[in-house]
Amino acid sequence: MDLALSEEQEMLWKSARDFLASKVPKTLVRQMEEDEKGYVPELWKEMADLGWIGLPFPEQLGGGGFKFLDLVILLEEMGRACLPGPFLSTVVLGGMPVVEFGTEEQKKAIIPKLCKGELIMTMALTEPSARYEAKAVQVEAKAEGDHYIINGTKLFVNDANVADKIIVVARTAKKQHPEEGITLFLVDRKAPGVKIHLLKTIAGDKQCEVTFEKVKVAKADILGKADHGWAIVKKVMEWAALAKSAEMQGGAQQVLEMTIQYGKDRVQFDRPIGSFQILQHYMADMSIDVDSARVSLHKAAWMLSEGIPCRKEVAVIKGWLDEAYRRVTAQSHQIHGAIGFTKDHDLELYFRRAKAAELYFGDADFQREIVAQELGM
Amino acid sequence: MDFRITPEEEAFRKEVKEFLDKELPKDWPGVDPDLYHEDAFDNIHEVSLAMQKKLAAKEWLGLTWPKKYGGHEQPLWKQIILEEEMTYRGSPGLDPYQFVGGMGDLLLDFGTEAQRMKYLPMMVRGEIKGATGMSEPNAGSDLANIQLKAELQGDYFILNGQKTWQSAAHKADLEPVYVRTDPNLLKHRGISIILVELKKTPGITMRPLEMMSGLKAFNEVFYDNVKVPKENLLGEINGGWKIVMAALSHERAYGVMLLINIRRDIDLLVEYCKETKDVDGVPLSKNKMIRNRLADVAIQQEIARNVGYKLNHLALTGGNVVSTANTVKILGGVTTQRVAQVGMQIMGMYGQLGPVGGNWRQTDPVKDKWTRLGGRMKHLYLSTVCNTIAAGTTEVARNAAAGALGCPREPKPAPKK
Numbered sequence: 113m114d115l116a117l118s119e120e121q122e123m124l125w126k127s128a129r130d131f132l133a134s135k136v137p138k139t140l141v142r143q144m145e146e147d148e149k150g151y152v153p154e155l156w157k158e159m160a161d162l163g164w165i166g167l168p169f170p171e172q173l174g175g176g177g178f179k180f181l182d183l184v185i186l187l188e189e190m191g192r193a194c195l196p197g198p199f200l201s202t203v204v205l206g207g208m209p210v211v212e213f214g215t216e217e218q219k220k221a222i223i224p225k226l227c228k229g230e231l232i233m234t235m236a237l238t239e240p241s242a243r244y245e246a247k248a249v250q251v252e253a254k255a256e257g258d259h260y261i262i263n264g265t266k267l268f269v270n271d272a273n274v275a276d277k278i279i280v281v282a283r284t285a286k287k288q289h290p291e292e293g294i295t296l297f298l299v300d301r302k303a304p305g306v307k308i309h310l311l312k313t314i315a316g317d318k319q320c321e322v323t324f325e326k327v328k329v330a331k332a333d334i335l336g337k338a339d340h341g342w343a344i345v346k347k348v349m350e351w352a353a354l355a356k357s358a359e360m361q362g363g364a365q366q367v368l369e370m371t372i373q374y375g376k377d378r379v380q381f382d383r384p385i386g387s388f389q390i391l392q393h394y395m396a397d398m399s400i401d402v403d404s405a406r407v408s409l410h411k412a413a414w415m416l417s418e419g420i421p422c423r424k425e426v427a428v429i430k431g432w433l434d435e436a437y438r439r440v441t442a443q444s445h446q447i448h449g450a451i452g453f454t455k456d457h458d459l460e461l462y463f464r465r466a467k468a469a470e471l472y473f474g475d476a477d478f479q480r481e482i483v484a485q486e487l488g489m
Numbered sequence: 490m491d492f493r494i495t496p497e498e499e500a501f502r503k504e505v506k507e508f509l510d511k512e513l514p515k516d517w518p519g520v521d522p523d524l525y526h527e528d529a530f531d532n533i534h535e536v537s538l539a540m541q542k543k544l545a546a547k548e549w550l551g552l553t554w555p556k557k558y559g560g561h562e563q564p565l566w567k568q569i570i571l572e573e574e575m576t577y578r579g580s581p582g583l584d585p586y587q588f589v590g591g592m593g594d595l596l597l598d599f600g601t602e603a604q605r606m607k608y609l610p611m612m613v614r615g616e617i618k619g620a621t622g623m624s625e626p627n628a629g630s631d632l633a634n635i636q637l638k639a640e641l642q643g644d645y646f647i648l649n650g651q652k653t654w655q656s657a658a659h660k661a662d663l664e665p666v667y668v669r670t671d672p673n674l675l676k677h678r679g680i681s682i683i684l685v686e687l688k689k690t691p692g693i694t695m696r697p698l699e700m701m702s703g704l705k706a707f708n709e710v711f712y713d714n715v716k717v718p719k720e721n722l723l724g725e726i727n728g729g730w731k732i733v734m735a736a737l738s739h740e741r742a743y744g745v746m747l748l749i750n751i752r753r754d755i756d757l758l759v760e761y762c763k764e765t766k767d768v769d770g771v772p773l774s775k776n777k778m779i780r781n782r783l784a785d786v787a788i789q790q791e792i793a794r795n796v797g798y799k800l801n802h803l804a805l806t807g808g809n810v811v812s813t814a815n816t817v818k819i820l821g822g823v824t825t826q827r828v829a830q831v832g833m834q835i836m837g838m839y840g841q842l843g844p845v846g847g848n849w850r851q852t853d854p855v856k857d858k859w860t861r862l863g864g865r866m867k868h869l870y871l872s873t874v875c876n877t878i879a880a881g882t883t884e885v886a887r888n889a890a891a892g893a894l895g896c897p898r899e900p901k902p903a904p905k906k
Contacts, residue, residue, distance in 0.1 A: 121490075488759060488763070
């Protein structure tokens with residue numbers, strides 16, 4: 113067993129931290145919360161030039177040929193920096209399923225452009241029922257000749273406002289088992305009948321209502337096999353939960369560090385407040401939450417990278433961080449006092465993101481149900 | 490990064506498992522790694538002594554120690570695997586007071602050549618049982634407040650005073666006793682360690698203390714003009730605090746053992762929930778709230794267990810284990826208590842029932858007629874209270890964790906002489 117990062121991973125980690133520290137000040141983060149697009153195109157291009165967007169994709173398609181574990185290291189730093197924009201949507205919800213399940217034509221048409229930062233993607237999965245379950249997929253796609261016609265409403269779709277292509281999860285057949293009869297379509301956001309309505313969210317990230325009104329999609333734009341799309345969604349749900357866990361880990365780490373610093377700097381009763389035992393215990397608990405999660409995060413990411421089944425391990429880390437990240441930010445607020453819940457301070461950015469992240473691709477109850485299944489219950 | 494287990498490690502793990510299958514009594518229910526079962530029940534104590542002999546015959550005692558002291562000079566990863574497998578099966582025999590961060594390590598680090606030659610081979614042959622003499626009525630979390638007095642008179646130390654909370658002492662042959670050799674020095678400076686052969690030394694009396702679980706495994710130990718040869722001093726006179734720190738840092742495995750042991754209970758609860766039906770005839774395992782609660786503790790166990798792997802990694806690569814061991818110790822304590830709590834919730838009214846010790850394989854068909862899981866959850870509920878207290882309370886551990894984070898020190902009152 114070797115739990116150390118490789119030299120290459122250390123370099124990726126350090127360069128990511130430096131780059132994001134200089135390019136993503138918190139003023140930009142706040143500005144992007146109010147921005148219609150929610151990202152800076154020039155920065156997006158720079159990230160593409162650094163090879164970040166193509167990081168996990170095969171070299172022959174213009175990617176970096178790295179593994180999911182490397183992506184996780186990068187995502188930890190993005191979470192630490194509160195990087196705004198459609199990175200996770202494009203890479204994990206868009207590019208990864210195309211590479212894994214797409215036809216050669218689809219891969220060639222999409223991935224090289226995506227790696228260059230010229231194509232933004234996302235997946236439209238959830239609907240007004242707000243459930244990550246097969247039976248919640250109600251948006252319909254009906255076959256008509258060489259095409260399908262999509263009708264219905266998707267909700268909580270990340271970054272659809274700026275996506276060029278949306279992978280739409282739709283019901284193509286009513287079968288006995290809800291996991292059957294689901295098909296994935298690659299849909300242009302600008303296709304006639306697609307309407308986007310931007311939602312106002314707790315974390316200021318860009319989630320959308322996407323309505324489809326008689327949207328025509330060619331059969332060639334099916335991703336994977338017709339009626340067998342749910343297997344792909346299940347994979348994407350694992351990837352997305354793990355990728356989000358990495359962001360949460362990085363955010364929690366940053367909250368811990370700024371709290372320890374605040375404990376050293378802030379003086380009350382003629383001494384730094386970090387010398388009071390009760391606050392020391394809060395910080396000790398925070399550090400236990402943060403440090404213990406990292407091993408499990410890296411273990412799950414390593415398993416995924418090695419192609420070892422890790423449904424349980426992903427649920428364990430996401431389920432844990434769903435609670436732990438929130439706990440860490442809440443304890444940090446208690447230590448920061450009033451300044452922490454004003455918009456003059458960074459902490460509130462993390463508190464809001466912790467809640468949004470908890471809900472992303474399955475909250476703690478959702479993950480615990482997976483763990484219960486994996487325990488054989 | 491590579492979480493894979495090597496074929497060599499896998500092979501050794503298999504060998505240990507097969508050894509345990511063969512040597513443990515049939516249907517062995519498993520005892521907890523804190524020794525309380527084997528101290529409290531004579532029949533379990535006998536199994537422990539027998540297992541110790543069998544481990545010795547297998548050359549698995551003193552696995553990493555030098556050959557000249559009878560050790561086997563094997564790599565540390567083998568010791569770790571041995572500890573883990575024995576813990577998961579709940580097998581006694583690998584006495585932590587000697588072999589898992591206990592006296593063996595202290596003798597190797599601080600003992601004289603004569604002490605090592607005398608005691609280490611006995612341990613390797615599986616001939617003795619150990620204990621440790623730290624706590625006193627007024628030296629609990631404030632361990633440096635040790636008062637048991639040792640005066641050097643000629644060739645002997647004369648010991649007078651009292652120790653308390655001494656698990657296993659009534660069964661032990663040898664223990665390091667933490668004593669005050671100079672009352673005029675600052676309190677951290679006047680402490681020494683003396684090796685005491687408990688059974689062979691006159692003047693020592695013990696009073697058993699019954700724990701709320703019903704187990705009699707604790708002792709008060711009284712020293713009344715006890716003569717110990719001066720060559721039994723471990724390390725330097727008045728230099729004992731350094732050894733206290735070393736002894737605590739050797740507690741690498743304590744939290745990991747708690748976490749591995751509790752895995753057995755989670756597995757037990759999952760099986761119970763699958764086999765037990767509620768009033769509607771539906772298995773408890775299909776109850777949403779129970780699934781949620783059990784998964785919750787299983788997640789915590791796995792997260793903490795993975796930190797245990799990090800700890801092993803640090804130990805094997807020569808990294809500093811102190812801070813991570815501290816984290817695992819805290820996690821071990823709180824996680825075992827949460828499992829016990831969830832276990833009791835699942836058992837409902839039945840959680841109240843069961844014999845002392847909670848032996849789920851050997852219950853009395855008449856007396857324990859209504860007992861479920863042999864009262865294991867009741868026992869766990871009562872016995873895990875100790876897990877956030879023994880070997881340093883989680884509060885003391887959090888103080889240490891905060892220190893490691895670089896928190897400013899708490900202003901201290903002027904030290905007492």
